[in-house]
Amino acid sequence: MFVPLLVLRNAFRHKLRTTLTIVGIVVAIVAFGMLRTIIDAWYAGANASSSARLVTRSSVSLVFPLPLNYAQKIRQVDGVANVAWANWFGGIYVNERNFFAQFAIRAPEYLEMYPEFVLSDDERHAFLMDRTGAIAGRKLAQKYGWKVGDQIPLRGTIYPGTWTFNLRGIYDGAEEGTDTSTFFFHFDFLNESIKKHLGGRGDQAGLFIEQLRRPEDAAAVSQAIDTMFHNSLAETLTETEKAFQLGFVAMSEAILLAIQAVSFVVIVIIMAVMANTMAMTARERYAEYATMKALGFSNGFVALLIFAESLGIALFGGLLGVALTFPAAEAFAKTVGSILPAFKVSPQTMAMQMGAALVIGVVAAAIPAWRASRVRIVEGLRAIA
Amino acid sequence: MIVEVAAAGVAVDRSGVDPPLVAIRNLSKYYIRGDQVIPVLVDIDLDVNAGDFVALMGPSGSGKSTLLNLIAGIDKPSSGEISIAGVDITQLSDADLALWRSTNVGFIFQFYNLMPVLTAYANVELPLQLTSLGRRERRERVETALALVGLTDRATHRPNELSGGQQQRVAIARALITDPTLIVADEPTGDLDRATAEEILGLLERLNRELGKTIVMVTHDPKAAEKAHRLIHLEKGVLVH
Ligand SMILES: Nc1ncnc2c1ncn2[C@@H]1O[C@H](COP(=O)(O)OP(=O)(O)O)[C@@H](O)[C@H]1O
Ligand SMILES: [Mg+2]
Numbered sequence: 108m109f110v111p112l113l114v115l116r117n118a119f120r121h122k123l124r125t126t127l128t129i130v131g132i133v134v135a136i137v138a139f140g141m142l143r144t145i146i147d148a149w150y151a152g153a154n155a156s157s158s159a160r161l162v163t164r165s166s167v168s169l170v171f172p173l174p175l176n177y178a179q180k181i182r183q184v185d186g187v188a189n190v191a192w193a194n195w196f197g198g199i200y201v202n203e204r205n206f207f208a209q210f211a212i213r214a215p216e217y218l219e220m221y222p223e224f225v226l227s228d229d230e231r232h233a234f235l236m237d238r239t240g241a242i243a244g245r246k247l248a249q250k251y252g253w254k255v256g257d258q259i260p261l262r263g264t265i266y267p268g269t270w271t272f273n274l275r276g277i278y279d280g281a282e283e284g285t286d287t288s289t290f291f292f293h294f295d296f297l298n299e300s301i302k303k304h305l306g307g308r309g310d311q312a313g314l315f316i317e318q319l320r321r322p323e324d325a326a327a328v329s330q331a332i333d334t335m336f337h338n339s340l341a342e343t344l345t346e347t348e349k350a351f352q353l354g355f356v357a358m359s360e361a362i363l364l365a366i367q368a369v370s371f372v373v374i375v376i377i378m379a380v381m382a383n384t385m386a387m388t389a390r391e392r393y394a395e396y397a398t399m400k401a402l403g404f405s406n407g408f409v410a411l412l413i414f415a416e417s418l419g420i421a422l423f424g425g426l427l428g429v430a431l432t433f434p435a436a437e438a439f440a441k442t443v444g445s446i447l448p449a450f451k452v453s454p455q456t457m458a459m460q461m462g463a464a465l466v467i468g469v470v471a472a473a474i475p476a477w478r479a480s481r482v483r484i485v486e487g488l489r490a491i492a
Numbered sequence: 493m494i495v496e497v498a499a500a501g502v503a504v505d506r507s508g509v510d511p512p513l514v515a516i517r518n519l520s521k522y523y524i525r526g527d528q529v530i531p532v533l534v535d536i537d538l539d540v541n542a543g544d545f546v547a548l549m550g551p552s553g554s555g556k557s558t559l560l561n562l563i564a565g566i567d568k569p570s571s572g573e574i575s576i577a578g579v580d581i582t583q584l585s586d587a588d589l590a591l592w593r594s595t596n597v598g599f600i601f602q603f604y605n606l607m608p609v610l611t612a613y614a615n616v617e618l619p620l621q622l623t624s625l626g627r628r629e630r631r632e633r634v635e636t637a638l639a640l641v642g643l644t645d646r647a648t649h650r651p652n653e654l655s656g657g658q659q660q661r662v663a664i665a666r667a668l669i670t671d672p673t674l675i676v677a678d679e680p681t682g683d684l685d686r687a688t689a690e691e692i693l694g695l696l697e698r699l700n701r702e703l704g705k706t707i708v709m710v711t712h713d714p715k716a717a718e719k720a721h722r723l724i725h726l727e728k729g730v731l732v733h
Contacts, residue, residue: 109614109621113607120608120609395605395607395608398599398607399607400566401564401566401593401599402618402622402666403619404590404621405587483567484566485567
């Protein structure tokens, strides 16, 4: 009881100093947690993706479409259970700031292959029956206040004109991590419109998605598909959905690295600030430490007092920081929800935050504790006079 | 035969007188600064008997505090022996010396050196944290010590809520609490006014007379020295009797 009491009282001797230190740690830990969560969210798409699905795209670049008739050929490949296809639409809803993903999909197969998008039977039926129908994820619908039956106009950027869709359903995620901020409509509608009104070349898909019979066959099936189109006009590149998603992430690898670096810099800065505070605190108490040593307390005991105080402050700040990360993340998710769909503070992030707080506490105390334990009693006592 | 008689004679001689509690032999302390040697204590020989009240006097810088610190085991000599109750403390390791201090020495400082965050009660109890005494025994001891210095009603006060004299009385209670062999006091009245100093000196006198405590006190106040049984003068690191 004596040591905790002494440590606690010591910690709050300079209330303002300690409070400011704690505030600094809280801010650093929240910032650290937010930055880690941004990184997590970036990878979340890849992590949530199924290993039982493959994605086939042009081997040249994602922007080159593939002939639609590839679908039949791919379906013939051993190990492929189902095939769907999709196009990125890239439309603008009301104004440019409203960014969210929109895909034209081969709906019947696509919905079968993505059981994580949960839609009631009625809504699914209504969507499948309406050529200009569309479905939206719960999060997206909530953000714009959409209800089933609403008309959603999208201004095309790749495909000119204003496209109006009937919202036929709102899907939920089967799991917490499922992204529910995407907008889907019928590929056939897009395809027919291209052929009819835009005079462009129809019957082309941005990518094909294959459902595997067995996830273990991913490599063999990918190779079989790509070999089939080898030396054709549109060669393909097939990879697991996860690898495909990670490919997107890789494009922003440099940004992620920068965010990662900043998250650690934040911790290093607060560590330096706190080390300085602890050094100042310990120096002020040299005479007290010397007195305790004169009374028979060991050098180690004096070091323990400093470590305990530093750790107490850092871990308290850490806990407070972790707790405040949740409302901060929620507020952040509200503003950028559709860009980083799975913006959730993970247990690993919380563990890293507490780990960072622990390291801050230990590092900040190290030198002051070492010095205070080494200071000679007579020198320390002289500090009082 | 002759050897035996001589040996027996010595033994008989010794049994007549108690050995001194503190026996200092050839004690020197110097600091080295660059290629300069600064002598602080030179070849000190000194005995202090159990139950004595000794005042160590001398001009500022004569080495009084240094000698007291060496006797109290918080500083190391350059050479010589300091034997206290039969233990040559110059031979103890730092850890053993700390343990020895915790049971053998009670400290009284000029500026009291109380822990500012602890109450008077907790300050007095502080040295007992190093013992394995039970809660009840601790309480009894702390209460007795506080009563002895007349501060029972100030037990819950922090040092900054106490006057200088009261703080020094808390320090005296703290010095007593482990029932040490020896009490060392470095200018215990140096920061107090005349009347308060008298109070503190009276208290020290009582500790010596009623509790039989051996006290070595550094002072340059002749009034304080009057209370002691024995005066020792230091002059530039040398004892002058
Ligand atoms: N660390 C040190 N280095 C050099 N000289 C010191 C050191 N500590 C004390 N001294 C010197 O030792 C002498 C005795 O000091 P001290 O015992 O404090 O004297 P007193 O208590 O009699 O005033 C002084 O001259 C002082 O300057
Ligand atoms: Mg002195």
